[in-house]
Amino acid sequence: MDVRHIAKLSNLELTEDELREMEEHFNAIMEYFKKLSSVDTERVEPTFYVIKHQTPMREDRVEKGLEREDVLGIAPHTEGGYIRVPRIR
Amino acid sequence: MELFELPAWKLGKMMESGEVTAVEVVESVLSRIEEREEILHCYNEVYGEEALQEAEEIDKRRKGGEKLPPFAGIPVAVKDNICVKGKDITCSSKILKGFISPYDATVIRKIKSQKMIIIGRTNMDEFAMGSSTENSAYGVTRNPLDTSKVPGGSSGGSAAAVASGEAIVALGSDTGGSIRQPAAFCGVVGFKPTYGLVSRYGLIAFASSLDQIGPITKDVRDAAAMLEIIAGKDNYDSTSLPVKVPHYSTMLEDDISEIRVGIMEEYNAEGVSEEVIEGIEEVIDIFRTMRVNVKSVSFPHMEYALPCYYIIAPAEASSNLARYDGVQYGISEETVEDIRELYRKVRTSGFGKEVKRRIMMGTYVLSSGYYDAFYLKAQKVRTLIRHDFERAFKDVDVIIGPTSPTVAFGIGERTADPISMYLSDIFTIPANLAGISAISIPLFKDGNLPVGIHIVGKALGEIDILKVSYKLEQELKERGLYHGI
Numbered sequence: 001m002d003v004r005h006i007a008k009l010s011n012l013e014l015t016e017d018e019l020r021e022m023e024e025h026f027n028a029i030m031e032y033f034k035k036l037s038s039v040d041t042e043r044v045e046p047t048f049y050v051i052k053h054q055t056p057m058r059e060d061r062v063e064k065g066l067e068r069e070d071v072l073g074i075a076p077h078t079e080g081g082y083i084r085v086p087r088i089r
Numbered sequence: 090m091e092l093f094e095l096p097a098w099k100l101g102k103m104m105e106s107g108e109v110t111a112v113e114v115v116e117s118v119l120s121r122i123e124e125r126e127e128i129l130h131c132y133n134e135v136y137g138e139e140a141l142q143e144a145e146e147i148d149k150r151r152k153g154g155e156k157l158p159p160f161a162g163i164p165v166a167v168k169d170n171i172c173v174k175g176k177d178i179t180c181s182s183k184i185l186k187g188f189i190s191p192y193d194a195t196v197i198r199k200i201k202s203q204k205m206i207i208i209g210r211t212n213m214d215e216f217a218m219g220s221s222t223e224n225s226a227y228g229v230t231r232n233p234l235d236t237s238k239v240p241g242g243s244s245g246g247s248a249a250a251v252a253s254g255e256a257i258v259a260l261g262s263d264t265g266g267s268i269r270q271p272a273a274f275c276g277v278v279g280f281k282p283t284y285g286l287v288s289r290y291g292l293i294a295f296a297s298s299l300d301q302i303g304p305i306t307k308d309v310r311d312a313a314a315m316l317e318i319i320a321g322k323d324n325y326d327s328t329s330l331p332v333k334v335p336h337y338s339t340m341l342e343d344d345i346s347e348i349r350v351g352i353m354e355e356y357n358a359e360g361v362s363e364e365v366i367e368g369i370e371e372v373i374d375i376f377r378t379m380r381v382n383v384k385s386v387s388f389p390h391m392e393y394a395l396p397c398y399y400i401i402a403p404a405e406a407s408s409n410l411a412r413y414d415g416v417q418y419g420i421s422e423e424t425v426e427d428i429r430e431l432y433r434k435v436r437t438s439g440f441g442k443e444v445k446r447r448i449m450m451g452t453y454v455l456s457s458g459y460y461d462a463f464y465l466k467a468q469k470v471r472t473l474i475r476h477d478f479e480r481a482f483k484d485v486d487v488i489i490g491p492t493s494p495t496v497a498f499g500i501g502e503r504t505a506d507p508i509s510m511y512l513s514d515i516f517t518i519p520a521n522l523a524g525i526s527a528i529s530i531p532l533f534k535d536g537n538l539p540v541g542i543h544i545v546g547k548a549l550g551e552i553d554i555l556k557v558s559y560k561l562e563q564e565l566k567e568r569g570l571y572h573g574i
Contacts, residue, residue, distance in 0.1 A: 046468030050524025076421030
């Protein structure tokens with residue numbers, strides 16, 4: 001397994017030592033997960049959610065949301081009422 | 090008896106009758122914090138002054154003849170992953186440093202409307218990932234019963250606060266056992282409600298299909314009362330169930346002869362310690378003496394619950410935690426070339442080891458080529474685990490077993506081996522996977538660390554669980570197996 005690639009997909013940078021330890025733990029855990037392959041799941045439906053998933057509709061009425069200042073106040077960088085981000089490329 | 094030792098229902102009555110004031114109750118808890126907090130570290134922050142001000146306000150209103158809710162003035166500790174407006178919230182992670190909640194979680198709105206007093210935010214495993222409260226960026230919490238032991242986790246701060254009298258009641262969250270296992274380790278009561286009974290609005294998400302908020306209390310009566318306060322349909326959580334919340338606390342003393350009690354056959358499986366097995370056998374004996382017919386029920390898929398959980402929960406977490414990117418909130422970086430570098434830098438310095446491990450596990454099991462083999466397979470096994478419960482609940486109404494295979498273990502004992510840590514949740518995880526309700530109540534024997542007795546009920550089977558555990562609590566008192574605090 002390419003732990004380095006998974007770290008990249010996860011937007012994480014790991015040192016060589018961390019990668020080595022992660023790989024060791026990962027392999028042990030994945031070995032443990034293999035237990036599942038012995039279970040017969042032929043014709044078994046998956047359970048993604050335990051309750052029937054619903055998209056409840058609400059009345060179409062304007063409600064007060066969060067205060068703009070409260071929300072912008074927690075962003076690390078703002079400018080002119082917007083959140084500022086570094087260059088996107 | 091000091092005030093901080095008493096349960097909320099008793100303190101509530103004493104305040105109502107004028108025997109004590111809210112200020113006296115808050116002062117008692119704050120003095121306990123003063124005395125014990127340096128060693129225990131239950132809290133990431135204590136709101137001492139504000140709590141006293143609120144208590145004064147409550148006393149003034151009571152004196153003025155106003156009728157207040159029964160829990161008005163009761164100090165409640167809140168796990169540091171539940172939003173309280175205007176307060177810091179960290180999930181015990183560095184990545185959320187400086188984040189101030191712009192709103193109240195629904196459960197917070199509810200406890201505030203009862204005039205309960207939030208005394209502080211409690212330590213936890215980072216993002217609720219852990220079983221010992223050792224994975225906190227702000228230091229470990231110690232078990233008040235034996236400070237060389239862990240308090241369990243991830244709601245270890247909440248459980249330790251209630252057990253030590255640093256709070257009267259607390260809120261925690263439970264994704265795989267994070268309320269029940271620390272309650273077991275610290276010798277208090279922990280309740281995980283049916284999925285959807287309590288709104289998750291304002292709970293920082295770990296694994297959304299499993300997370301549920303619940304109370305940690307000194308006894309079953311308090312658990313029932315707290316559940317009544319926090320439960321109910323909420324328009325801000327589309328998974329919250331449209332049910333009328335029963336008055337649990339008025340039903341506790343009802344007759345339980347109609348409730349069919351089951352014992353989980355696997356309670357003495359490999360890895361379960363001798364004292365835990367003895368604890369369960371004690372409970373079986375109690376029910377036999379009460380002439381309650383106890384039936385053995387088996388869970389053929391029990392051994393698959395743990396790998397199943399450790400695929401599903403990290404998968405959901407890897408997606409939920411993608412939002413911590415240094416853009417909208419939390420810590421950030423000044424000198425970066427582009428946004429990708431910002432993401433990487435912030436996440437690398439902000440997340441702790443276990444969180445990184447879970448994000449990577451989740452990313453892996455969801456990645457193309459592995460999705461079917463791991464993630465989809467786990468969701469199918471989850472169905473089989475649900476079926477195990479459905480089958481069992483044809484014959485019984487509640488199922489008794491251990492909360493954890495062992496009593497509280499030593500600090501540092503399991504940190505090097507993640508699987509050994511994961512194993513401490515082996516009995517609690519199935520209830521989350523199936524979305525059903527469960528409680529842990531403590532059994533104390535011969536001055537040893539307590540054993541958690543786990544009672545699992547059906548979906549919305551809260552009443553049965555509470556009645557049976559109330560009865561059991563009374564019987565434990567009779568037999569000298571009850572400690573109080």
